[in-house]
Amino acid sequence: METKIGSTVIRLVQGDITKEVTDVIVNAANTSLRGGGGVDGAIHRAGGPEILQECIQKYPEGCKTGEARITTAGQMSAKYVIHTPGPIWRGGQQNEKRLLKHCYRNSLLLATEYNAKSIAFPSISTGVYGFPIERASKIALSTVIENLASTTITEVCFVLFSDSDYQIYEKNLQRIGKEE
Ligand code: ADP
Numbered sequence: 001m002e003t004k005i006g007s008t009v010i011r012l013v014q015g016d017i018t019k020e021v022t023d024v025i026v027n028a029a030n031t032s033l034r035g036g037g038g039v040d041g042a043i044h045r046a047g048g049p050e051i052l053q054e055c056i057q058k059y060p061e062g063c064k065t066g067e068a069r070i071t072t073a074g075q076m077s078a079k080y081v082i083h084t085p086g087p088i089w090r091g092g093q094q095n096e097k098r099l100l101k102h103c104y105r106n107s108l109l110l111a112t113e114y115n116a117k118s119i120a121f122p123s124i125s126t127g128v129y130g131f132p133i134e135r136a137s138k139i140a141l142s143t144v145i146e147n148l149a150s151t152t153i154t155e156v157c158f159v160l161f162s163d164s165d166y167q168i169y170e171k172n173l174q175r176i177g178k179e180e
Contacts, residue, residue, distance in 0.1 A: 047074030086125030
């Protein structure tokens, strides 16, 4: 589905984020920035070894949870990958919500520094990191919408891997769209 918030298009798609042709693809990374499983593994495989080389060279210390770092997108159609380690869900009392918000906000701000017009997000933290998707989807959508005005972005795409994740994002985007 697609909806407009101000002059920005918000698009939901089901599929593989590595195939997106947006300026930026966001990676649900881990703090080492040395690759991993899930969407992180898929991005490094699709982009090729330059992504890891740049991570090692530029970010020897990795990246803290909620922060964001940028590299080339290698062989993918996107111009950049923004790597942001999401919080590991530990029951909800360990700042998980705030940190997840930071992931989305810091990714948008970094994309803006590079003058990006379009960005694709996966559902950060809702895979191996265990963040409940219902709550995570609301945080993802509302944080992006709240921060759009301070960015260069005119198109935001959420790429959901499974049909059930897609349905949850769709329901919540429809709700938020009505409130806007
Ligand atoms: P995290 O460690 O942040 O939970 P995961 O990669 O385990 O990250 O999962 C985040 C989300 O990304 C999950 O919903 C997972 O199904 C999804 N995912 C996995 N591979 C891809 C892909 N190629 N494109 C888009 N989303 C993906």
